[in-house]
Amino acid sequence: MKALKAMFIAALVGASAAMTAYAEKLTIATVNNSDMIIMQELSSEFTKKTGHELNWVTLEENVLRQRVTTDIATGGGQFDIITIGAYEAPMWGKDGKLVPLSDMPASYDMDDVFPTVRDLLSHNGVIYALPFYAESSFTFYRKDLFANAGLTMPAEPNYRQFRAYAEALHDPENGVYGVCLRGKAGWGENMAYVTTMVNAFGGRWFDMNWRPQLDSPEWKEALTYYVDILNNFGPPGASSNGHNENRALFASGKCGMWVDATSAAGYIYNPSDSKVHDKTDFTRAPSARTDRGTGWAWAWALSIPKSSKKTDAAKQFLAWSTSKEYVDLVGERKGWTVAPPGTRKSTYNDNYYKAAPFARTVLNSIMAMDPTKSTLLPVPYTGVQFAAIPEFQSIGTQVGQFVAAAVAGQMSVDEALEKSQSATDRIMRQAGYY
Amino acid sequence: MKSNRVLLSILGWVIGFIIFFPILWMVMASLKTEIDAVATPPSFFFTPTLENYFVVQNRSNYLNYAWNSIVISVFATLLAILIAVPASYSFAFRPTKRTKFKLVWILSTKMMPPVGVLIPMYLFYKNMGLLDTHLGLILIYTLMNLPIVIWVLYTYFKDIPQEILEAAQMECDGLLKIFLYILLPLSKSAIFSTSLLSIVLIWNESFWSLNLTAFEAAPLTAFISSYSSPEGLFWAKLSAASTLAILPIMFLGWVTQKQMVKGLTLGAVK
């Protein structure tokens, strides 16, 4: 009897020790967008289920990138889970800085995740980050303004038509600008959009020998078009408007058209966030010589640095926060329009289509993403709105500055291209590409 | 002459209003709804709401961040003052030929942009286990502020006229006694205002505080970063977060204002 009791107590103590030993505190670094804020709110469900707690480090995107990259590059070990994008994941995975995630349990249903999205985050077939939302880019437009002007938006507009529409809709006296486009400098801000425009005009960042192509006629044509349309039919201060600012402008009814991230559709469609929720329709991003690379390919994903000591618990969180059940949870608790878009086939069910009529257009864009076929001419890099090389952050930032200066009228398109070409050339040279 | 005073006061308050306006506007924005905050034309009249403060408090643990800010700035300042006061005293009252050189050299140690040494420091801190610790930030801020504190104290000490020193030397002997019983009381306000300056500088320092901390030791600058430019409308929330972030330091400034400006009571020393 005594022995049995002793064993029982020992077992109890052992079990509780085991349980508390497993309750980890995970430090997660994320970007401060609405999807992550929702995840933070709902993460109490995760803690209930597994006992693991989360320490949230939420930072603004540029700061987050810098912070996370510093930690990854130095093996600092400050974070157990990091939020990275389609730019970092394959590169860091290749360098062995991230924990490979190909051993997710069957219940996770990796096949449910879109192959195009999976590929964005993998290297050599191994996935290094699990996506919590994916996006492409498309055109938002005001169907009421189009109707008033007697115009119809085609399913596959080209940039010639696009300019004509912008001109027709531009009505600053009544507070409507023909088109709102990203102008704020940044490799993920204006350059994301401008790169897709360059792709559409048949241009590319580098030729097969890695020589920068910013002095090519296609770049000049694209940039001239961009500066022209923004200066004539865009809002004032366009060169400081990034995604956020344009979203606010469109949502308050000030833009006739807007080409930007599909992930913003939910907010434009939400009556409490937007004045134009019932006046907006969507179509593909415009093309010109080609429709390749006109819709960008991006996903925000969660990943685990190799320097983390809590990889098992971290994997559990990754699985939970990017699962079908999580999408359902958001849909039920917060509404289907804010369910994380673009990652799983199962998200696109009837409930979703009913609450979010834009979903089908978004879905088509996501399925069409192909970072390996984003340009008319052959290229040595992958990536639709960026080139997946480590130097691109710096190149994109510097070129973005010159492009924004051109929009602001501080320098001519030729000068901007010349300086951009020169700056890019220097960086590529120093990095040893040629 | 009364009218002179009235005129000058009006002038003073107009200037004060202009200078204070951005802060006033920010506090007002924090009490507006998001849509009101970006409405054109912007207005002084609106129905106020406290919802932003609630959202901010729910989403991030403000008190944790505030506590970190307080601990780090106070301790780093204490440490800096401890090391600086004897040095400034010696520079001011016992100057030698090398003093000026030493002073300039001290200042020059602060001339490297922090961003230039980020990676070496990060590696160093990582190896010493100082990442994301209060001690780590306290050390770096003490060292960063030491030059400023020494310089400002030196300036104030130099203002103490020689007569007092000489009178004191005749009364008591021993440098230490002079230091403790005469100079320290006289320089109280200088030390107070220098401390306040140091606390404010550390409170507002964003580079090291963002890069060397993650969660445990993250101060209010990290708190603000999570509200700056996320997606969607956020001005009201950012304003609320900012108001919360500067509240403690404004309070400190108000409370210590008297001490700061009381000044050396030269008139009373006869």
Place this chain on the structure above:
Amino acid sequence: MKLRVLSDYPAIVVLLIWMLGPLIATIYYSLIRYNLLNPRIKGFAGIENYEFLLTDFVFTDSIYNSIQLLGSIIGITVVLGLLISYLLDQDLYGGRLLQLVIISPFFVMPTVSALIWKNLLMHPVNGYFTYLLGLFGLPPIDWFADIPLGSIIIIVSWNWLPFAVLVFITAQQSMSLEIKEASKMDGAGHLAFFFQIYLPHLGKAIGAVVMIQMIFHLNIFAEIFTTTTGGPGTQTTNLAFLVYRKALLDFDIGGASAGGIISIVFANIVAIFLLRMIAKNMNSD
């Protein structure tokens, strides 16, 4: 004798260690090829990093911008600071409260103040300045596109004006009441008093304000990062921001370290220059 040695030693020793460590590390890194993200880059570089930086056309722009920023901000804060602290010294109604009000911008975090100025005040669509201009029938100014450096100067000056005011107020307290009474009885008007008695008395304080601001403003970073990220073009890229780009965008540690060393050299040149200008005031006591 002994006490003196004891009292300034700790500070000197501490600073020596603190400064030498990172300095040596930085010099070392500046002489090698080292990129955190690109393990292919390695080896001894000699003066390559320096050459590369000095031949970059952005570099000359950044030096020019750094000087412009420094000069303008110091000029504005010292001049306005002197005027305001003189005004506050007069016995005003609600003087103490007014003092607090004027000092308050110093407590606002640079990031926050940049965001507020950029988005609530200077924004060409939603900003308050746009509204004010509109009242006079004037078109909105796109501050950060048209006068980017000027906008940064305004923001930083607003943040630091209180510092100058604070130092000057504290320094002027030591002006003995007798001097003030005497000059008033002599019939000295404000102007004469200001230039002949007030200014010279505050000489050292002015010197301190200039020197301290010099340290901070040569390395202005947060405001630029938050508002313009160095642009448009290179118009708001100062030396510190250039180093940031090298360090945290390129992750080119070699280049960033070279930039750091160049910054120190540059800062020392500026310091010597400023010291000469202020040396007169310091010695005249």
